[in-house]
Amino acid sequence: MEAILQAVLSGLALGGIYALVALGFNITNNTTKTLNFGQGEFLVAGAFVGVTLVLVLSGKGHVGVLQPEDVTLVKYLTGLVGIIAVLGTLGVFLYYTAVKPFVGAAGLAWVMSTIGFGIIIQNTALGIWGPAPLAIPSPLGNEVIRIGGAGILPQEILIFAVSVLVMVALDLVLLRTKIGKAVRAVAHNKNAAALMGINVPAIVILAFVVSSCLAGLGGLLVAPITTASVFMGLTLALKAFSAAIIGGLDNPRGCILGGFMLGLIESLIGLWHAELREISIFVLIIVVLVVKPEGLLGRKIVEKV
Amino acid sequence: MDRARRALFAALACLSFAFSLSSANAQDIKIGYNSDQSGGGAAEHGLSGRYGVEAAVEDINKAGGVLGRKIVLINRDDTGQPPKSIQNMNELIDSEKVVAVIGPTNTGNALAWLHLPQQKKVPVISHVATGTEITKRYEKEAKNYIFRVSMVDREQVALLVAYAVKASKTKKIALIADSTGYGQGGVKDATEILKLHGVTPVANEKFQPKDTDMTSQLSKVKNSGADVLIVYALADANAHLMKSMAKMNFFPVTVGSWANLATPFVNIAGKKLAENLIFAASVTETSNERAKALNARILAKEKNLPIFVCAAQGYDAMMILAAAIKKAGATDGEKLQAALESVDGVQGIIKSYNKPFSKTNHEGLGVADFRLAKWKDGKVTDFVDAVTKSITAADLKK
Numbered sequence: 001m002e003a004i005l006q007a008v009l010s011g012l013a014l015g016g017i018y019a020l021v022a023l024g025f026n027i028t029n030n031t032t033k034t035l036n037f038g039q040g041e042f043l044v045a046g047a048f049v050g051v052t053l054v055l056v057l058s059g060k061g062h063v064g065v066l067q068p069e070d071v072t073l074v075k076y077l078t079g080l081v082g083i084i085a086v087l088g089t090l091g092v093f094l095y096y097t098a099v100k101p102f103v104g105a106a107g108l109a110w111v112m113s114t115i116g117f118g119i120i121i122q123n124t125a126l127g128i129w130g131p132a133p134l135a136i137p138s139p140l141g142n143e144v145i146r147i148g149g150a151g152i153l154p155q156e157i158l159i160f161a162v163s164v165l166v167m168v169a170l171d172l173v174l175l176r177t178k179i180g181k182a183v184r185a186v187a188h189n190k191n192a193a194a195l196m197g198i199n200v201p202a203i204v205i206l207a208f209v210v211s212s213c214l215a216g217l218g219g220l221l222v223a224p225i226t227t228a229s230v231f232m233g234l235t236l237a238l239k240a241f242s243a244a245i246i247g248g249l250d251n252p253r254g255c256i257l258g259g260f261m262l263g264l265i266e267s268l269i270g271l272w273h274a275e276l277r278e279i280s281i282f283v284l285i286i287v288v289l290v291v292k293p294e295g296l297l298g299r300k301i302v303e304k305v
Numbered sequence: 306m307d308r309a310r311r312a313l314f315a316a317l318a319c320l321s322f323a324f325s326l327s328s329a330n331a332q333d334i335k336i337g338y339n340s341d342q343s344g345g346g347a348a349e350h351g352l353s354g355r356y357g358v359e360a361a362v363e364d365i366n367k368a369g370g371v372l373g374r375k376i377v378l379i380n381r382d383d384t385g386q387p388p389k390s391i392q393n394m395n396e397l398i399d400s401e402k403v404v405a406v407i408g409p410t411n412t413g414n415a416l417a418w419l420h421l422p423q424q425k426k427v428p429v430i431s432h433v434a435t436g437t438e439i440t441k442r443y444e445k446e447a448k449n450y451i452f453r454v455s456m457v458d459r460e461q462v463a464l465l466v467a468y469a470v471k472a473s474k475t476k477k478i479a480l481i482a483d484s485t486g487y488g489q490g491g492v493k494d495a496t497e498i499l500k501l502h503g504v505t506p507v508a509n510e511k512f513q514p515k516d517t518d519m520t521s522q523l524s525k526v527k528n529s530g531a532d533v534l535i536v537y538a539l540a541d542a543n544a545h546l547m548k549s550m551a552k553m554n555f556f557p558v559t560v561g562s563w564a565n566l567a568t569p570f571v572n573i574a575g576k577k578l579a580e581n582l583i584f585a586a587s588v589t590e591t592s593n594e595r596a597k598a599l600n601a602r603i604l605a606k607e608k609n610l611p612i613f614v615c616a617a618q619g620y621d622a623m624m625i626l627a628a629a630i631k632k633a634g635a636t637d638g639e640k641l642q643a644a645l646e647s648v649d650g651v652q653g654i655i656k657s658y659n660k661p662f663s664k665t666n667h668e669g670l671g672v673a674d675f676r677l678a679k680w681k682d683g684k685v686t687d688f689v690d691a692v693t694k695s696i697t698a699a700d701l702k703k
Binding site: 013014267 | 522527528549551552553
């Protein structure tokens with residue numbers, strides 16, 4: 001029983017990470033019908049920018065070893081501000097160089113160009129920080145919190161809470177605000193939206209900025225758990241993308257659901273046969289794609305002629 | 306076209322000039338060093354190893370060199386990549402004409418180029434890589450040019466299992482390892498050696514090398530009733546294992562390989578959790594006076610020394626090599642190989658090497674030379690308790 005509770009807690013902690021990154025896929029998909037396949041590398045950039053700011057604020061240069069007492073909440077939040085500035089700018093760059101030239105055009109040139117943009121970021125990070133992972137202790141400490149005999153780290157609870165909060169915020173903005181209405185209009189039909197007086201380019205750029213910042217936030221949040229590593233992006237982005245596909249790429253709630261499902265499957269299957277985890281995830285994806293191609297919470301789009 | 310050709314000639318001329326500069330002092334004895342010093346997880350090992358070799362070269366040259374000639378180290382970084390490592394080997398042997406090579410750090414890289422030094426008769430001493438096959442591949446040939454002064458996996462496992470079996474009160478021992486060749490190789494060795502002790506592991510769990518939560522696997526270990534856990538994985542995964550143990554508040558006696566010497570282990574797990582794992586080491590900076598002195602000396606020169614064990618092994622490898630060149634009276638590969646197989650009485654950091662190699666044995670270190678160690682307040686120290694004291698030579702089955 002305790003083992004199952006532990007697996008559930010660990011699964012939710014893991015799922016929170018996937019969910020947060022999956023939300024980034026959702027935003028650009030909803031506005032431009034494109035995805036940033038370099039999302040994982042944006043996560044890497046976020047993690048390194050955040051950790052570096054904390055390092056610099058602690059007077060340790062851009063590569064060093066952080067002790068738990070170095071990482072205060074203030075420094076961590078300053079890291080977040082830095083991430084929003086850097087990643088937001090990167091998002092604008094990404095849109096103008098790797099998405100805008102190809103959007104709406106036939107073919108899938110943007111797939112390659114966003115992957116390429118990600119690789120450029122990754123190798124730049126490799127040049128600046130080197131291949132060794134940077135460890136950062138959690139600003140909330142490493143004391144395990146016990147729930148009914150099972151344990152969870154404060155940082156994992158933070159990730160869980162932030163991913164749910166971001167989802168609720170996105171949901172509210174999309175459904176209740178004017179900007180949200182504009183975003184949905186752009187997603188539905190760019191030309192009609194433009195004719196209605198919506199500044200389409202601004203909305204689209206906003207989407208890429210928010211998506212990049214979410215990846216950066218994800219990087220900062222997972223760094224205390226996984227360490228900041230140049231190579232951490234691909235695996236996380238792949239899992240997050242899978243989560244978005246399972247839950248429904250066009251629905252923030254679906255992305256969150258998919259993320260938590262994946263996390264739970266991983267840890268619960270691990271209780272049985274650890275080597276079957278990946279197999280079960282990808283079997284699930286295929287099943288979902290066959291039975292409900294738009295994802296569990298996705299909306300079927302009926303084109304009226 | 307003509308201009309391009311002229312530019313090419315100019316470039317070639319510059320290059321050949323550069324080469325002639327680098328080989329100016331033909332009198333020196335060149336030793337190659339080929340290791341990962343900037344790439345992945347093994348960079349710390351390669352860098353530390355180089356500091357040790359450099360210290361040895363300094364000592365040898367201070368004492369007048371070998372055969373009246375100075376020793377020069379030609380350093381090459383393979384960044385952990387097999388293709389780069391092969392290229393380095395070709396360069397060291399063909400262009401630099403080194404008499405021997407120390408390296409590499411990664412077993413995979415060694416296996417990628419072992420045929421080069423073997424065919425070209427250039428002795429190699431591997432000072433970090435632990436894969437069992439390295440010295441075995443050319444065992445059956447007339448002359449095997451591959452030697453090692455490092456902690457062979459199976460020999461490490463022999464010590465870990467000896468400790469595990471004695472430390473376990475219930476004789477229920479579990480295994481956990483990453484799913485890579487490294488982890489599974491360790492599991493295979495551990496299972497075989499446990500069998501020699503008459504013990505069958507009660508659980509055998511796997512995780513992915515990048516996993517950060519092993520609570521599910523640990524739950525199964527806990528349910529199996531095991532009181533000792535043998536773990537075979539790299540430093541960062543082991544650190545996550547410690548964190549998962551803390552989540553479950555389940556701390557069996559845990560033993561692991563020398564991979565836990567790497568700093569990611571203590572940086573990720575934190576100083577306190579890192580103290581819960583006992584691991585194999587050939588030496589620590591507190592083991593003996595020579596080790597203390599070498600550690601202090603390198604730290605006075607470099608800003609840090611991540612893995613002292615590698616520095617000590619590098620130092621010893623270089624000392625053995627120098628003694629062999631002296632004994633051979635020449636730098637010729639065949640003579641040097643023969644001298645290595647009969648060299649005697651070399652004082653190293655880890656021990657005094659009395660006939661470390663022979664025709665059939667190319668391993669300079671074995672389980673008898675190893676000890677157990679532990680992180681204590683962010684530093685590696687020797688680990689001694691009632692169980693370690695009771696381990697006798699007969700317990701070290703392999």
